[in-house]
Amino acid sequence: MESLVEKNNCFVSSPCWEITYSVNILFHKGKKYQPVSFFLAYPFDLPLRQNLISLECSSSFKEATDEHGNPWLSIPIKEGERKFSFTYKALIKPCRLSYSWDAFEESLPLAPRRFLMEEPGIESCSPEVLFLANQIKGKPLEIVQKAFSLVRNTLKYQLQKQEYGAKYAAITGKGDCTEYASLFAAILRACNIGARINVGFLEGNQLHAITEVFLGGMWIPMDITNDQKPFLGNYRDFITLMRANWMLSKGMEKIVSFYYKSDHKMPPSLNSSIEVKKVTPKMPFPKQPERECKLLFFMVQQDDLWQIHLENPTSLRVSASLILQSSNKVLKVWSFTLASQEKSFFTLACSLLKSYFFQYNTLKLLIKQGEKVFHLSCLTQDSIKEYEFLRPGIFAER
Structure with missing residues (x-):
């Protein structure tokens, strides 16, 4: 079994979904087929939506991406092969947010x-x-x-x-x-x-x-x-397979894309089966590496407002979203675009921040930049004044 996701010493023990997908292709006897490629959609990591814990496949594969940004498993099929079978087992944890x-x-x-x-x-x-x-x-x-x-x-x-x-x-x-x-x-x-x-x-x-x-x-x-x-x-618990237009949303047959060349009109037979079950694993969770966000950040109180300052020290234009989040609810979103060396700030009324803390013990500040989410800081009512200084521009990716 080939594994796509590496494991380490951080363990998962909360409920996840285990998806087992199998597909069988039969090429008709006496007919000439020239398989080009076989693609199979699978559940993938999606920031703030779902975490792929592990993915095991019955044979070797390559990763491919379509025009919508969806990842696919690309599996080679040998020319002249009459039967082909492939199975993957994915363990994925949806995020309720x-x-x-x-x-x-x-x-x-x-x-x-x-x-x-x-x-x-x-x-x-x-x-x-x-x-x-x-x-x-x-x-x-x-x-x-x-x-x-x-x-x-x-x-x-x-x-x-x-x-x-x-x-x-x-x-x-x-x-x-x-x-x-x-x-x-x-x-x-x-x-x-x-x-x-x-x-x-x-x-x-x-x-x-x-x-x-x-x-x-x-x-x-x-x-x-x-x-x-x-x-x-x-x-x-909704598990994303494809972010797609309607033409890719035609049901199970579109989760498998099989391309082939042939000298006749009869297509090969394709059968698939799927099993989805809820499990509570005790297994390692893939470690999220630290990545450089390249944005400077600090918070400071001015009168009855808290100001969140962001600065782009790079030579590139940056578009992203700043998110204030509790454990499972997003409370505030600021979308922004910063040119090179540009600064910007976002305000929160102290009374509003206090009302958030009245409902939630801890708040998180995140930046979502494309398909990556960076964790800026955790805020608590007792420690919020600790953020009146410049933060380094290296944040742990969530």
Whole structure:
């Protein structure tokens, strides 16, 4: 068995999910096939969302990444091989983390352009979707909440034989998780708010689709199918397999991508099975190495405000998000972009900070930069004045 994740002396004993995925391919006798490559989606590390504890595979593989940033296992198949089997076993720990609606500024940064445009299954420019989107007015966060309620009131849940997407849902008024997530994403895009689809497993073998909304420079999950009211984050165990558009969200067959060349039209037979179970392991957890964030940080109190100062000492432009978090709830998010040698500061009212400490013993300051999360500091009510000095620019990656 080949292992992707190394282990060390830090142990995990809290509940995790163990996913065992097996696939078998049979090439028809007497037919000529020239396999090119075989790709298999697998659960991966996602900051503030899930931690991959270990991944074991039945044979050698390489890592590949698609245009959406999703990692895949790339497994070679020898030409002329009639049967092929592959199995992986992944141990993953989802993070249950919620976001306060008050955490985000009223003015939100724009998402990358591709997540504001129409695409197959997220038909944000179709008349049917625009009819719904035009019913929504307000500030960005209000639009997200109103769009959520509109989709919930418009659609009736009905399991579909295949994935149809937003336009179908807007016309028929029915659908399953794919239609709910796609229509929600399409309406938000029509309102110039970034959104995309996320596919994975929900508390077991159930393949599920949710929507991710671009808020505060980060992708925030929203499960419009299961949540009765707008909720930011995860309070269920959802395991991400693919952050994808609708074309990659067509069910289990799209979790396996098999490419081949042949001189006839009959494709090889492909069968797959999956088992997802909850376990409580006692095993090493992969150590997170220290990385250089290259941002200088300090906190200081001025009158009735606490000011958080950031400085970019590098020659590069830096875009990231500063996060104030309790154990399982994000309380405040500041998105920022700093040019070379530029400084910026963010303010928190002392009364607000005291109210946070009244509810939570410890607060964390984090920086999320792309797909990395850096831990700046832990704050407690007794020790907060210790942060009135310049901090070094080396932070432990979470």
